[in-house]
Amino acid sequence: VYKRQLVLPRRVAPATPGPEAVAAAAAALTLLQSRLKGPSWKVTRLSRKARHALRALGGVDPAAHPALAAPFAALMAHVVGPKAEGRLPVRHALGLLSQVDVAAFQRAAEMWKAAPAGSVPPGVAAARTLTDPELALxxxxxLSERPDLRDGSEDAWTKRWATLKPHVEAHLSGAGHSLSAFVGGVDAGGDAHLSKRLARLGA
Structure with missing residues (x-):
C-alpha cells in the first residue's frame, strides 16, 4: 500500500540576507535585551519587532553571524536568568527561535534544562520526548503561546496544530508512543496556561 510522505512545511521562507538586514536584527535583539525590565507590553512589542527582523534573514543560525551570536545567546540566557536582571518570557524566546535555524533551539533548550529547577520553564522538558528537534521546537x-495575551488567536493556534499534528503522531508512533501518552507525560508544573494548551493538544 502506498503511503503518502509527510512533508513538514517550512517555518521561514529562504532568503539571502545582506549586512544591513543582519545589523537590523542584531540591533532589535540588543534593544529587546535592554528593555527586559520594562513593562510587559513593551517587551511584547519589542519581541515582535525582533521576530520580524530575524524572519527577514531566512532561517539563519544566529551563531553563524558574529553580530547576532552574542545578543541572541544573551536573550536566551535571560529566560532562566536572575529575575532582578529582567527575564524574557519563554513564549517570546520561542517566538524568536521559531524564526531561525533549529540548532539555536537545541542550544537554548539544553541551557534551559541545565538551569536550577525552579527557573526551568514548564513545558520545555516536553522536547526530551520528541527526539526530532524540529518537531520539538x-x-x-x-505549548508556550498565550493567545489571551494578543500573541495570536485561538483559531490561528488551532490551524497550526492541525498542520503539525499528523507529523507529531507519526513521529511518536514510530517510537512506540502515542499522542495521549506524550501529552499525559508533560509536567505542567502547576501552570494553568500550559495545562490548557496540553488539553488542546490532546483534544
Whole structure:
C-alpha cells in the first residue's frame, strides 16, 4: 500500500540576507535585551519587532553571524536568568527561535534544562520526548503561546496544530508512543496556561 510522505512545511521562507538586514536584527535583539525590565507590553512589542527582523534573514543560525551570536545567546540566557536582571518570557524566546535555524533551539533548550529547577520553564522538558528537534521546537512553541495575551488567536493556534499534528503522531508512533501518552507525560508544573494548551493538544 502506498503511503503518502509527510512533508513538514517550512517555518521561514529562504532568503539571502545582506549586512544591513543582519545589523537590523542584531540591533532589535540588543534593544529587546535592554528593555527586559520594562513593562510587559513593551517587551511584547519589542519581541515582535525582533521576530520580524530575524524572519527577514531566512532561517539563519544566529551563531553563524558574529553580530547576532552574542545578543541572541544573551536573550536566551535571560529566560532562566536572575529575575532582578529582567527575564524574557519563554513564549517570546520561542517566538524568536521559531524564526531561525533549529540548532539555536537545541542550544537554548539544553541551557534551559541545565538551569536550577525552579527557573526551568514548564513545558520545555516536553522536547526530551520528541527526539526530532524540529518537531520539538514547534510543539514547545505551541505549548508556550498565550493567545489571551494578543500573541495570536485561538483559531490561528488551532490551524497550526492541525498542520503539525499528523507529523507529531507519526513521529511518536514510530517510537512506540502515542499522542495521549506524550501529552499525559508533560509536567505542567502547576501552570494553568500550559495545562490548557496540553488539553488542546490532546483534544
Amino acid at each position: 514547534r510543539v514547545t512553541a505551541l
